[in-house]
Every structure is written in C-alpha cells, then in structure tokens.
Amino acid sequence: MCSAILDLTEDTSSVDPDEYISALMKWHFSAETGSPYWLRRARSLDFDPIVDVRTFADLSLFPNVINEFREVPVEDLIPRGLHGVDREVAGIFESGGTTGAPKRFVMFDRWMDFALGWDEFHYADLGTMNTLAIAPSGPHMFGEFASRRARRHNGVKFTVDLDPRWIKHLIARGDTDEADRYAEHLIDQAAHILTTQSVGILITTPPLLERVARRDDLVELVREHIRFICWSGAHMDADSRDIVKQEIFPGIPLKGLYGSTTILGMSRERPEERPDGLAVFDPPSPYIVFRVVRPETGADVEFGERGQVVMNHLTKYALLPNNLERDTALKVEPLPGALGCAVAHVRPVTTFDDTAVIEGVY
Amino acid sequence: MGSPVYIDALGPTGPYRSRERLPLTSLSGARIGEISQVPALYVRRTLAAMRGAPVVPAADRFAALEKAADLFLTATIGGLDPEEYIRLVSTASGVPLGVVRQSVDWVADVLRSQRDTVELAMPRGAVGDWRDSRTLDGSAVWTRRGDLFAVHAAGNTPAVHGLWPEALALGYKVALRPSTREPFTAYRLVSALREAGFPPLALTLLPTDYAAADVIIAEADYAMVYGGQDVIDKYAANPHVLPQGPGRSKILVTADVDWREKIDIIAGSVSHLGGTACTCATAVLVEGDPEPLARALAEKLHEIPSLPADHPDAILTVQPTESVVEVDRYLRKVSADARPFLGGGTIVDELPSGGSVLRPAVHLVDSSTAPQLDVELPFPCVWVGPWRPEDGIAPLRDTLVLTAMTTRTDLVDALLDEPSITNVYLGDNPTTWLRPGIPHDGYLGEFLMRTKGVIRTGV
Numbered sequence: 001m002c003s004a005i006l007d008l009t010e011d012t013s014s015v016d017p018d019e020y021i022s023a024l025m026k027w028h029f030s031a032e033t034g035s036p037y038w039l040r041r042a043r044s045l046d047f048d049p050i051v052d053v054r055t056f057a058d059l060s061l062f063p064n065v066i067n068e069f070r071e072v073p074v075e076d077l078i079p080r081g082l083h084g085v086d087r088e089v090a091g092i093f094e095s096g097g098t099t100g101a102p103k104r105f106v107m108f109d110r111w112m113d114f115a116l117g118w119d120e121f122h123y124a125d126l127g128t129m130n131t132l133a134i135a136p137s138g139p140h141m142f143g144e145f146a147s148r149r150a151r152r153h154n155g156v157k158f159t160v161d162l163d164p165r166w167i168k169h170l171i172a173r174g175d176t177d178e179a180d181r182y183a184e185h186l187i188d189q190a191a192h193i194l195t196t197q198s199v200g201i202l203i204t205t206p207p208l209l210e211r212v213a214r215r216d217d218l219v220e221l222v223r224e225h226i227r228f229i230c231w232s233g234a235h236m237d238a239d240s241r242d243i244v245k246q247e248i249f250p251g252i253p254l255k256g257l258y259g260s261t262t263i264l265g266m267s268r269e270r271p272e273e274r275p276d277g278l279a280v281f282d283p284p285s286p287y288i289v290f291r292v293v294r295p296e297t298g299a300d301v302e303f304g305e306r307g308q309v310v311m312n313h314l315t316k317y318a319l320l321p322n323n324l325e326r327d328t329a330l331k332v333e334p335l336p337g338a339l340g341c342a343v344a345h346v347r348p349v350t351t352f353d354d355t356a357v358i359e360g361v362y
Numbered sequence: 363m364g365s366p367v368y369i370d371a372l373g374p375t376g377p378y379r380s381r382e383r384l385p386l387t388s389l390s391g392a393r394i395g396e397i398s399q400v401p402a403l404y405v406r407r408t409l410a411a412m413r414g415a416p417v418v419p420a421a422d423r424f425a426a427l428e429k430a431a432d433l434f435l436t437a438t439i440g441g442l443d444p445e446e447y448i449r450l451v452s453t454a455s456g457v458p459l460g461v462v463r464q465s466v467d468w469v470a471d472v473l474r475s476q477r478d479t480v481e482l483a484m485p486r487g488a489v490g491d492w493r494d495s496r497t498l499d500g501s502a503v504w505t506r507r508g509d510l511f512a513v514h515a516a517g518n519t520p521a522v523h524g525l526w527p528e529a530l531a532l533g534y535k536v537a538l539r540p541s542t543r544e545p546f547t548a549y550r551l552v553s554a555l556r557e558a559g560f561p562p563l564a565l566t567l568l569p570t571d572y573a574a575a576d577v578i579i580a581e582a583d584y585a586m587v588y589g590g591q592d593v594i595d596k597y598a599a600n601p602h603v604l605p606q607g608p609g610r611s612k613i614l615v616t617a618d619v620d621w622r623e624k625i626d627i628i629a630g631s632v633s634h635l636g637g638t639a640c641t642c643a644t645a646v647l648v649e650g651d652p653e654p655l656a657r658a659l660a661e662k663l664h665e666i667p668s669l670p671a672d673h674p675d676a677i678l679t680v681q682p683t684e685s686v687v688e689v690d691r692y693l694r695k696v697s698a699d700a701r702p703f704l705g706g707g708t709i710v711d712e713l714p715s716g717g718s719v720l721r722p723a724v725h726l727v728d729s730s731t732a733p734q735l736d737v738e739l740p741f742p743c744v745w746v747g748p749w750r751p752e753d754g755i756a757p758l759r760d761t762l763v764l765t766a767m768t769t770r771t772d773l774v775d776a777l778l779d780e781p782s783i784t785n786v787y788l789g790d791n792p793t794t795w796l797r798p799g800i801p802h803d804g805y806l807g808e809f810l811m812r813t814k815g816v817i818r819t820g821v
Contacts, residue, residue: 210403214410239380240403247407278381 003027003081006316008114012286017339018055020286021314025049028319033081037072038319041065056289056339059312060298062321066262069095069103077106079316086110086316093141095261096164107141107264111287111317116148118284119268122255123153126227129200130155134190134208135233136164141261142233146203149230158197160189164233187211191218200227206236213248222249232257232266235327235347238278256281258346262323263288263313267343278330278344285338287315292331292341293324295349301331309343365441367395367450369545371404372552372567374411378404384542388453389671389682390716397545402574405537408566409581412535413510415563420490423531424477426559431473433554435466440549447550449672455544456717457519458669458676461635465521468796469551472524475798476531483528483805488813500817507812508583510535514575515548516588516606517541518638518740523551524796525606526586528806530555530565537566537582539575579603584810604809608738609640609762611793614749616768617649622658624767627792629662631765633722634794636679637742641763641794641802645735647749656726656746660704663722663742668711678719679741686710686718689739693723696737700725700745709741730757755780762803763793 005023028034029042029049047061074092088109094102133146150157170179212218245254258281259266267283283290292307301307309327313320329343370377383396452459488502511534513526530536540548552567579585586604587593594607615621631643648655669676690709705723712718720741727734727747734745755776765787777786
C-alpha cells in the first residue's frame with residue numbers, strides 16, 4: 001500500500017489534508033497495516049472508516065475510545081504496517097492515572113523524535129548545556145522527552161524520581177501536608193543539583209516551578225545559570241505566567257508545551273504572544289490536531305470563544321481521535337494550512353464546587 | 363450604577379488587576395463590574411513580602427485607625443462616595459439599605475475604639491510595650507504570637523468587618539480575602555486604612571478562588587474564617603484558625619418572667635439585620651407553654667413589609683429568587699414535624715423590582731432536644747420550643763449569644779460556666795446587642811497575643 005503521504009515531514013505545506021486523512025484511514029483499517037486493536041474495534045463501529053472518513057471533520061464520527069486503552073494489551077496497539085526503524089519502540093507511556101487505572105500507549109522512536117523537534121526553534125541558540133528535569137519519571141513520557149532534549153544539546157539529564165500518582169493520591173485523601181512534604185523533597189533534591197552541577201535548561205511543571213520560586217536561594221541560582229525554562233504537564237494560568245516572566249525570572253525564556261500522553265505529544269508555544277499577552281499553542285498538524293468544542297453539543301466554537309479542548313493524534317504510528325480533554329481554552333486561528341485550531345488561555349474545566357451550602361449565615 | 367466597578371487586589375505595590383476575573387452582579391442579574399481572582403503565586407509572594415516588612419508602631423496604628431474611620435464614612439474611594447457605596451452594597455448583596463448604613467457606622471465605631479479595646483483586652487498584669495517603666499521591676503509584656511493574620515471575610519453585612527481591625531490594632535499584618543458576593547466593603551475599608559497611613563505591606567486585599575484562599579490560611583500565622591458548619595469542621599482541629607460559623611443564638615425565657623412584655627425584644631433579635639447575622643436568635647426556649655409565644659412572635663414578624671433592599675424602610679433581605687426558592691425548599695425539609703406559625707406556606711415573596719424577599723418563619727417544636735433548634739438559616743427563621751429546669755443547660759449549648767430572660771441567679775451562674783456559650787446577655791437585651799470594646803467571640807487579643815515575662819537593666 002502506498003503510504004508515503006503518512007511519512008513524517010517537517011514541511012507539511014504540500015500535504016493535502018483530505019488525502020492525508022483518507023490515507024490514514026486506509027492504513028489503520030486495512031488488515032495488512034492496521035493494529036489488532038483498531039481492526040477489531042472497527043467491527044463495532046456503525047460506519048466504515050475507509051469509506052466514510054475522508055476529511056478531518058469526518059473524524060468526529062469516531063467515538064472517544066480512550067478509556068479502552070486502560071485494558072488493551074500494548075501489542076494490540078502496534079500497526080502491522082510498521083517495519084524496521086518505524087517499528088522501534090521508545091517506550092510504553094501511561095496517562096496520569098488521575099481517574100481510575102492509567103491508559104497505556106506505545107511511543108515509537110521516530111514519532112517521538114519528530115515530536116521533540118516540534119519546538120526545536122526555541123532552543124536553536126542554546127548550544128551545549130545540561131538539562132535538569134524536575135518532572136514525572138517512570139511510565140510518564142515527560143521524563144523521556146527531557147532525556148532526549150538533553151541529548152540534543154550534547155549534555156546530560158539530571159533528574160529526580162517523581163511519582164505524580166502518589167501526590168494525587170495524597171491530595172485525594174486530603175493529606176495535603178504529606179503531599180507538600182513530598183513536593184519539597186523533590187525541590188530539595190533539585191536544589192542540590194542546581195547548587196553543585198552545571199545546568200542550563202530547566203524542565204519542570206508549573207507547580208514545581210512555583211516551588212522553586214519560593215526559595216530565594218534557588219531563584220538566584222536559576223537567574224544566574226538557567227538559560228531556558230520549559231514547562232509542561234500541568235496548567236500555568238496567564239496571571240502566574242506574567243509574574244514568573246516579569247518578576248521572578250525576567251529575561252529567561254519561559255516556554256510551555258501543552259499536550260497529553262493520550263496524544264503522544266505536545267503543542268508548542270508560539271514565539272509571539274497575542275496582543276493581550278496570552279500564550280498561543282500550536283499542535284504539529286496534521287499529526288496532532290486540536291478542536292475546541294461546546295461541551296453540551298460537541299459543536300466547534302467560533303475563533304476567540306472558549307470551549308472544551310478535543311485532541312487528535314493522527315499518524316501511522318497511532319490513531320487516537322476525539323479525546324475530550326478536561327481543559328477549556330480559547331480557540332485561536334491555526335498556523336497557515338494547519339488543520340483544526342490553535343489554543344490559548346488553557347485552564348482546567350471548572351469543577352463548580354459551590355454546592356449550595358444553605359445552613360448557617362455565612 | 364454608572365461605570366463598571368473593578369475590585370482589584372490591593373497588593374504590595376498597589377492595585378493589581380488579574381486576567382482571571384469574576385463578574386459582579388446585582389440581584390436583578392445586571393452586571394456591576396468585575397472582581398480579580400489572583401493566583402496562588404501572587405498570594406504567596408504578597409504574604410512573603412508582608413512578612414519581611416516592619417511592624418507599624420502602635421501610636422501610628424491607632425492614629426491611622428481613627429483617621430480611617432472618617433475616611434471610611436466620608437471619603438470618595440474607588441470612585442464611590444459613601445452614598446454610592448452604600449447603595450452598591452445593598453443592590454449587589456440584597457442587604458437592606460438601613461442595615462448597610464447601620465453596619466457601616468458600626469465598623470467606623472470599631473475602628474475608632476481600638477485604642478480602648480486593646481487596653482480592655484490586655485491582661486492587667488501586662489504592659490503593652492517593654493519600654494514601660496514597670497519592666498524595670500519585672501512585668502508581663504503583651505506580645506504578638508505571630509506576625510501575619512489572614513481573614514476570609516463573609517458578605518452578609520458590612521458588619522462582619524468589625525472584628526478583624528482588632529488584629530491590625532495589635533500590630534498584626536492582615537491579609538484579607540473579600541467575599542465575592544460583597545467585596546465592596548472590604549475594598550473600601552482596606553483602601554481607607556491605607557490612605558490613613560497603613561503601608562501596603564501591613565494590609566492587603568486578596569480576592570481569589572477557594573484553592574488560593576487555602577494558601578492564605580496556610581501561609582499566615584493565624585486566621586479567621588467565616589463559613590458554615592463545614593468550615594467549623596474543617597478547622598476544628600487547627601489551633602491557628604478562629605472559625606466564625608453558625609451562631610445558633612438563642613433566647614431563654616423562664617417562668618418567672620412574663621414574655622409578653624418582651625415580645626418586641628424577642629422579635630427584634632430574630633429580625634435584626636434581616637436575620638443574616640450570627641447574633642440573630644435562631645431558637646427561643648420557653649418555660650411553660652411555648653405556643654402563645656410562637657403565635658405572638660409570628661404576628662410581630664408578619665407585620666414586617668416586603669420591600670426592595672434599597673428602600674429606606676426595608677428590613678428584610680432580598681436575594682435572587684432561585685436562591686430564595688432553594689432556601690425555602692431546605693426549610694420545608696428541615697422543618698419536618700415542626701408546627702408552622704409563620705412562613706409555613708412559603709417564605710418566597712418575589713419583588714417586581716427583581717429578586718425575592720425572604721419572609722420570616724416561625725415554627726413550634728415539641729421538645730427542647732428537637733434538632734430544628736440548631737438550624738440557623740440566613741433570614742428571620744426562628745424555632746420556638748419548651749424548656750424545663752430539669753432539661754438543664756444541654757439545650758442551650760453551642761450558642762454564640764444567649765439572652766436569658768430570667769431572675770434565677772443560679773441559672774445565670776451555670777450559663778456563664780458553660781464553655782460552649784460564648785456570650786450571656788440578661789433580661790431586656792436582644793441577642794444582637796453589640797458595643798465596641800465588648801467581646802463578640804472573646805477579644806481577638808486572647809487568640810493572637812500572649813504575655814512574656816520581662817525584667818531589665820541597662821536598656
């Protein structure tokens with residue numbers, strides 16, 4: 001089968017979106033190239049993906065199957081059409097596991113390298129330096145991305161053990177003191193690295209970056225040595241971002257990656273902010289494509305409006321359509337030629353906990 | 363209202379308007395303005411900066427408090443003159459105009475009386491400053507237990523801001539998180555205190571969401587938090603938090619007193635401030651047959667007219683109709699077998715001008731252990747029940763203000779000995795009586811201060 005259009009390319013301007021989607025459907029739903037999971041799953045779909053899905057918009061026919069990834073054996077997720085270097089696995093990565101059992105995904109080496117390159121231009125002038133990752137380790141893709149980032153700068157990766165599920169478990173149990181101790185334990189270890197080692201790139205999550213910022217001695221060290229801060233894995237609200245950029249770490253590039261294990265990658269922060277100062281995130285279309293929808297109807301919102309984020313991973317390495325994320329964002333005009341949209345001002349879906357407490361006067 | 367009202371944070375370097383903001387609306391749903399919601403990062407940095415700031419000397423504090431009282435009453439602050447501010451509080455929160463006025467005056471009185479209040483609260487063996495000559499021979503010095511005091515304010519009436527200024531007077535730095543429903547008083551008061559001389563790092567206003575609000579409590583040395591039973595439970599084991607929860611204030615009338623002469627005081631205790639204060643009577647216990655009292659009280663409260671909150675004669679609180687309906691539904695549920703004498707049909711009285719009045723409710727219960735006696739609702743809602751001497755103190759426990767209409771001195775002794783009764787008023791004093799200098803929940807100084815032994819030579 002001819003699938004050249006599915007080969008990853010930096011310059012996707014010549015890729016016809018509809019042609020790409022059609023080829024992608026043929027790949028994932030043909031017996032010789034598709035994964036056992038999708039070939040099996042296709043039987044219970046009420047449409048024929050090869051016939052009925054010809055455009056990006058048609059992808060909305062797919063149900064959100066992401067919960068099935070909690071149970072599927074990972075071998076079943078490997079498309080049969082992958083061979084040779086295409087078939088090299090970088091790792092098995094898992095979602096956070098906040099809601100029930102974690103979902104498991106196969107990360108292929110080629111795709112991971114491509115995904116890492118998506119925000120490469122941010123790092124272009126940095127040269128040789130080491131990386132410190134205060135980020136989820138173990139089955140989380142964040143740690144592996146940091147390792148690869150370090151290698152690209154001919155440096156090493158310093159890191160700490162970080163089990164985000166244990167923190168979430170403590171918080172769910174209401175044991176915020178213990179969660180706090182765990183987080184401080186991470187910062188203590190990072191402090192030791194920052195104090196004794198040469199580090200130029202800091203990769204971490206917004207909550208941990210805030211903890212670094214709470215310690216005056218670490219703020220000094222970061223200001224002195226760190227040349228680039230990359231955050232991901234959680235939300236950074238626009239107000240906090242302003243404070244970090246303007247007051248805490250002025251002059252140090254601060255760039256976010258907004259993504260998810262469930263799409264095996266991230267969107268990158270645009271070099272230029274919107275006029276209102278908000279960061280804009282572009283996914284690597286057509287491989288990862290975002291939509292922003294009205295949660296009640298699933299219909300796309302207009303540009304400039306807020307809605308719930310839907311993420312799609314659309315490569316020959318995996319098909320992960322219609323992931324409704326637990327985030328809302330403003331829908332922003334995409335890069336020229338890109339499918340879907342860019343997003344800005346991402347924040348978690350508000351869990352309205354104002355359950356009317358009536359008794360009492362306050 | 364004309365131009366939109368912005369409630370910004372008042373931080374270390376002045377006003378701060380965050381991108382994250384919530385709408386402020388009037389009872390009719392009209393947009394009034396927006397309130398900033400600062401992130402936890404801003405909160406932490408503000409509190410850290412406050413901690414590093416010097417303490418304002420006592421003389422300057424008292425002078426500024428007194429000056430702030432005048433500014434609070436008379437100045438144009440944030441573009442609002444006093445009359446506009448009072449009207450805004452009433453239209454936004456549904457608190458009757460007269461109640462707002464009364465509360466504003468109360469807050470000003472509190473500010474003016476801090477010099478005396480602090481003096482009254484200080485143990486007699488202590489001096490306020492180690493420089494006092496008494497320390498040459500050895501003396502107690504009254505000192506702060508901490509440095510930073512956090513307040514999660516409520517929006518019932520501006521009067522809730524009558525408690526925390528005592529912390530400022532004691533030399534604490536205060537971080538105030540305003541109510542989102544009525545942040546106007548907090549904003550006006552903090553602005554007035556700053557204008558009167560408190561430096562920004564001595565007093566900040568931090569409008570924020572629940573998560574960051576927890577950060578304020580966690581990072582401060584001591585805190586005062588307004589809320590319901592959930593808040594009381596949340597902080598019950600935390601010795602650094604002084605929760606201000608349901609008051610469950612009560613009136614006890616023993617058989618040696620004729621309640622008929624007191625019905626106005628009893629009704630006033632129920633309806634004062636529209637029934638929204640923790641000092642408003644939630645239960646009335648009567649030795650003998652309680653039914654005639656319930657009937658008479660219902661007649662009194664029935665006379666109160668339903669008026670828009672901004673009507674000069676309004677007494678009852680107005681809220682958005684859907685929340686009043688919800689309160690009404692809740693009342694139906696909890697009243698269960700209690701006999702209604704007023705408000706048995708509905709308490710919802712929809713106004714043509716928008717929102718609904720919460721009409722008073724009077725119910726009779728058949729026992730001093732009826733669970734309804736503890737149900738405090740944010741409107742004039744009172745439960746009347748029987749009390750017998752053999753019931754003892756038990757039905758009177760967990761009470762912010764207990765007005766005992768009695769001549770039995772042994773009973774008065776027992777009420778004062780009961781730890782869960784916070785204030786005991788006797789005879790013709792409504793539960794809602796307050797005066798600056800008389801404690802409401804103890805002096806704040808009891809919570810925030812301690813004595814240290816000091817003896818000195820050479821300095």
